[in-house]
Amino acid sequence: MTTRLSSTFANGPALVTFITGGDPTPDATGAILDALVEGGADVIELGMPFTDPMADGPAIQAANLRSLGAGTTTADIFRIAAAFRARHPEVPLVLMGYANPMITRGPEWFAGECAKAGVDGVICVDIPPEEDPELGPALRAAGVSLIRLATPTTDAARLPAVLEGSSGFLYYVSVAGITGLQQAAQTSIDEAVARLKDKATIPVAVGFGVRTPEQAAAIAKVADGVVVGSALVDLVGKHGAAAAGPVGELTRALAQAVHSAR
Amino acid sequence: MTAIPTANSYRNQPDERGHFGQFGGRYVAETLMPLILELEREYGKAKADPSFKAEFDDLLEHYVGRPSPLYFAPRLTEELAKSAQPGMGAQVWFKRDELNHTGAHKINNCIGQILLAIRMGKTRIIAETGAGQHGVATATVCARFGLPCTVFMGATDVARQAPNVFRMKLLGAEVRPVTAGAATLKDAMNEALRDWVANVHDTFYIIGTAAGPHPYPELVRDFQSVIGKEARAQMLSRTGRLPDLLVAAIGGGSNAIGLFHPFLDDPSVKMLGVEAAGHGLDKEHAASLAGGRPGILHGNKTYLLQDDDGQIVEGHSISAGLDYPGIGPEHAWLKETGRVDYTSVTDTEALDAFQLLCRTEGIIPALEPAHAIAAVKKVAPTLPKDTIVLANLCGRGDKDIFSVAEHLGVTL
Numbered sequence: 001m002t003t004r005l006s007s008t009f010a011n012g013p014a015l016v017t018f019i020t021g022g023d024p025t026p027d028a029t030g031a032i033l034d035a036l037v038e039g040g041a042d043v044i045e046l047g048m049p050f051t052d053p054m055a056d057g058p059a060i061q062a063a064n065l066r067s068l069g070a071g072t073t074t075a076d077i078f079r080i081a082a083a084f085r086a087r088h089p090e091v092p093l094v095l096m097g098y099a100n101p102m103i104t105r106g107p108e109w110f111a112g113e114c115a116k117a118g119v120d121g122v123i124c125v126d127i128p129p130e131e132d133p134e135l136g137p138a139l140r141a142a143g144v145s146l147i148r149l150a151t152p153t154t155d156a157a158r159l160p161a162v163l164e165g166s167s168g169f170l171y172y173v174s175v176a177g178i179t180g181l182q183q184a185a186q187t188s189i190d191e192a193v194a195r196l197k198d199k200a201t202i203p204v205a206v207g208f209g210v211r212t213p214e215q216a217a218a219i220a221k222v223a224d225g226v227v228v229g230s231a232l233v234d235l236v237g238k239h240g241a242a243a244a245g246p247v248g249e250l251t252r253a254l255a256q257a258v259h260s261a262r
Numbered sequence: 263m264t265a266i267p268t269a270n271s272y273r274n275q276p277d278e279r280g281h282f283g284q285f286g287g288r289y290v291a292e293t294l295m296p297l298i299l300e301l302e303r304e305y306g307k308a309k310a311d312p313s314f315k316a317e318f319d320d321l322l323e324h325y326v327g328r329p330s331p332l333y334f335a336p337r338l339t340e341e342l343a344k345s346a347q348p349g350m351g352a353q354v355w356f357k358r359d360e361l362n363h364t365g366a367h368k369i370n371n372c373i374g375q376i377l378l379a380i381r382m383g384k385t386r387i388i389a390e391t392g393a394g395q396h397g398v399a400t401a402t403v404c405a406r407f408g409l410p411c412t413v414f415m416g417a418t419d420v421a422r423q424a425p426n427v428f429r430m431k432l433l434g435a436e437v438r439p440v441t442a443g444a445a446t447l448k449d450a451m452n453e454a455l456r457d458w459v460a461n462v463h464d465t466f467y468i469i470g471t472a473a474g475p476h477p478y479p480e481l482v483r484d485f486q487s488v489i490g491k492e493a494r495a496q497m498l499s500r501t502g503r504l505p506d507l508l509v510a511a512i513g514g515g516s517n518a519i520g521l522f523h524p525f526l527d528d529p530s531v532k533m534l535g536v537e538a539a540g541h542g543l544d545k546e547h548a549a550s551l552a553g554g555r556p557g558i559l560h561g562n563k564t565y566l567l568q569d570d571d572g573q574i575v576e577g578h579s580i581s582a583g584l585d586y587p588g589i590g591p592e593h594a595w596l597k598e599t600g601r602v603d604y605t606s607v608t609d610t611e612a613l614d615a616f617q618l619l620c621r622t623e624g625i626i627p628a629l630e631p632a633h634a635i636a637a638v639k640k641v642a643p644t645l646p647k648d649t650i651v652l653a654n655l656c657g658r659g660d661k662d663i664f665s666v667a668e669h670l671g672v673t674l
Binding site for chain 2: 050051052053054055056057061065068073074098099100101102103104125126127128130131134148149150151152153154155158162173175176177178181182
């Protein structure tokens with residue numbers, strides 16, 4: 001089946017960009033998302049803020065706090081998503097976050113809201129394949145991709161379970177760690193992506209610790225997508241509601257680097 | 263006492279996926295998943311290995327000082343009976359786990375987990391702590407076995423538990439203050455999980471309570487069950503019968519599950535878990551069962567204090583050890599099955615009970631078991647005189663004298 005995600009990745013290596021929804025305020029997020037698209041981002045990851053972002057480093061932790069401090073609610077996130085979909089009918093939009101806000105009104109409610117808002121996929125940090133019944137069936141029934149994470153600790157024995165029920169793309173977390181801090185050696189990324197692509201029938205995107213166009217270009221040579229988050233979120237932290245300009249600039253440089261591998 | 267058949271037992275949880283009914287489970291990032299599966303396998307092997315149990319038992323006896331005494335509290339019993347109707351006023355007994363090495367029940371679990379860490383070839387230990395009791399116990403076993411130890415502790419707790427911070431440092435541990443969120447136990451646990459995910463290759467995370475991803479709730483319960491196993495045997499040998507009511511304070515719930523679990527299939531034994539009602543259930547509190555609903559945090563599904571969007575609400579309790587917005591998943595299950603009753607007491611009631619025990623029995627309890635004593639104070643006068651109430655005195659109060667003094671308006 002052709003989806004917004006599959007046709008995007010079919011064009012060659014994609015730039016996947018993350019920002020936290022509602023950071024610095026729910027009203028400011030739309031302009032920052034537009035700057036990502038105008039800068040050349042191919043897939044948008046919209047972070048759902050959570051009080052306890054256990055897998056995130058200081059940059060995204062701070063973004064979560066700013067967003068919640070501004071009063072961002074789950075309803076705001078879906079409003080932001082629906083408005084984005086209306087402005088950008090073709091750009092894939094993925095929600096990323098933690099389990100509790102996603103399941104708190106029931107997984108069917110969440111999956112239904114995703115479908116209504118035009119969300120293409122969901123990345124949930126703390127629902128591994130072992131707990132798939134918590135969210136996976138509801139998303140699949142609603143036609144929303146469940147995008148799973150593979151990590152350096154996901155060995156060959158586990159990989160089939162991770163891929164089972166995954167769709168959209170596989171998100172390779174290139175370092176055993178939290179977002180935005182260490183950077184993986186390029187050789188280890190090359191090896192891991194080769195290993196994953198050998199088994200995966202969906203595109204493989206690489207993230208965690210990718211901050212510069214140079215890193216992005218190197219990863220784009222081997223992977224189907226490059227995810228950049230903390231570096232963009234840092235700009236939002238620094239420039240607040242005026243972040244669209246600087247975010248667009250960095251996105252442009254990253255997009256050029258990623259797309260040059262096409 | 264007839265044992266309930268296995269199929270109907272309350273003691274055969276969790277299932278093979280680590281679930282206690284709808285609770286528990288393994289809600290962790292993919293990076294940690296292979297590691298907790300390995301821990302589950304290794305714990306299974308350790309349970310089947312007589313040498314593991316032998317070493318655990320030996321350390322509990324000669325290093326921790328077990329068995330802890332079972333104590334009948336005559337003057338507290340008498341004092342509480344004063345307000346009772348004729349013929350009423352239950353006997354109050356205590357399981358004296360405050361007499362353990364390091365002053366609380368926490369060390370039982372730390373001994374078990376560090377033996378597992380060593381079996382798994384891990385060379386670095388991390389832990390989270392609230393009141394500092396689990397941090398001290400972890401630092402203690404790390405010193406005993408010569409492993410480096412990093413303890414994550416909320417900055418608020420570092421300030422209100424200064425003596426325990428110094429103890430951990432004396433024992434050679436590094437204490438890392440955590441400033442995120444309300445800077446208490448929940449935030450310390452987030453930071454410990456972040457450290458763990460970045461150091462999975464060499465690091466073992468000694469979780470302090472019967473919560474977190476499977477198999478932690480099970481293994482912490484098993485290590486703490488020494489409390490209930492001893493108490494059951496001691497009570498039978500001293501009185502020839504089982505207690506009628508068990509009472510224990512609950513933050514995450516490890517001392518309570520440790521006392522309760524060996525009695526779960528004794529139908530005559532009632533159980534009461536006591537949560538921290540803080541300033542009151544209609545104000546700031548830490549009573550997840552009374553004021554929360556099921557959700558997912560820190561690797562398990564359980565009752566959580568949260569808003570309509572599933573954002574976690576900060577707990578509050580005078581006791582740093584109870585100041586946590588969740589509860590171990592087995593308690594969530596025991597509540598739903600109705601096997602255990604749960605109640606809550608306020609900061610003020612706990613402070614009163616703290617002082618009552620000091621004056622009537624010459625025992626300074628920690629603020630955590632002071633919550634259990636406050637519940638005993640309410641329930642004992644309503645029960646017949648021959649009733650036996652057994653409360654878990656899970657920690658001693660040395661660490662709390664500064665904060666109690668402050669609450670009582672005394673300058674030290």
